[in-house]
Amino acid sequence: MTVVPADDGPSEAQGKDARVARTRADVSRAALQVLIEEGCEALTHAHVAEIAGYSKTTLYTHWPARLDLIMLALDALGEMPHQERSGDLRADVIGELRVFRQAVVDLRLDHILSVMAQWASVEEMARVRDRINSDGQRPLRGMLSEVLDGARLEASVSMLTGVVACPTLMFGTLPDDAVIEAAVDLVLTAVQSPS
């Protein structure tokens, strides 16, 4: 058995780890800012380095590929905002969709969704995308699972996500409150009627 001594003492190694972590956090935030404000095409090493205040060389050393920059941006995304539950199913589902609609504006979820879809042939991106999207849909799925299951649950989760996501991604528009309420009522009316 060979014991490999560390190059640095523990405190020096910890100092280096902390520096790398700080650089990573700075570059992540800068990459997300570029993705949100300028879109995927602007997410280059040179531009992110400039925004983050690091050299291009630093960025290329740690994150050589364009995909690395996109993954960093997604790291900085954090938790999706969600609505607190009141216990009134209709109000809670409507509230959750309104929060989703606001997040499309604040976080440019149209850019985020489309960049993840575009790179999803890379396995690592497919995993991150599935996690982000599953987390995003979880509260909606939880609410709907109180009254629906099986194919009707799957259908309703996609349908209510689609009320916000489809106009956003297909036409760059957002549904107004009346459309969100109509969508929720279409689903909940069907649930309450004898099938």
Added chain:
Amino acid sequence: MTVVPADDGPSEAQGKDARVARTRADVSRAALQVLIEEGCEALTHAHVAEIAGYSKTTLYTHWPARLDLIMLALDALGEMPHQERSGDLRADVIGELRVFRQAVVDLRLDHILSVMAQWASVEEMARVRDRINSDGQRPLRGMLSEVLDGARLEASVSMLTGVVACPTLMFGTLPDDAVIEAAVDLVLTAVQSPS
């Protein structure tokens, strides 16, 4: 009034026009092939030139920007496939969504939708995207407008588009027949129940 003589005789000019049109059609098809098979990142002048069998210089001369290549690819997309109407609303809506699902596979509509969303801050792309997506949704909208209007019509068009588009764009999966049928039944059951 000044009469400006043409530089070329009519037949020579026509020959040139025909050549340009043929080049454009060839490059369009090649660009769409790259977009469908390899995705947006692969859509470079060098790669499209190679696939189309033209020089890079020819491509740069006529279509200098990357956006030009994307627009050319969308030109070659043609009409979206649609289901012929049988007159049975439930069967027709289900059939239309199944055709949409198949088109996602055949035409990689996930790539197409995401690249259009990503470039939509360019006005020309926003127009083309709106036209392609409106054309795509038209038959579904036409069917649903027989039983719905106003906010409920807008909601149901987005919801039923979302049943196919959301799993595709968010998870790279397709809904099975049971989910498509459940979605259509949720909407049509609600329509038939007294509101």
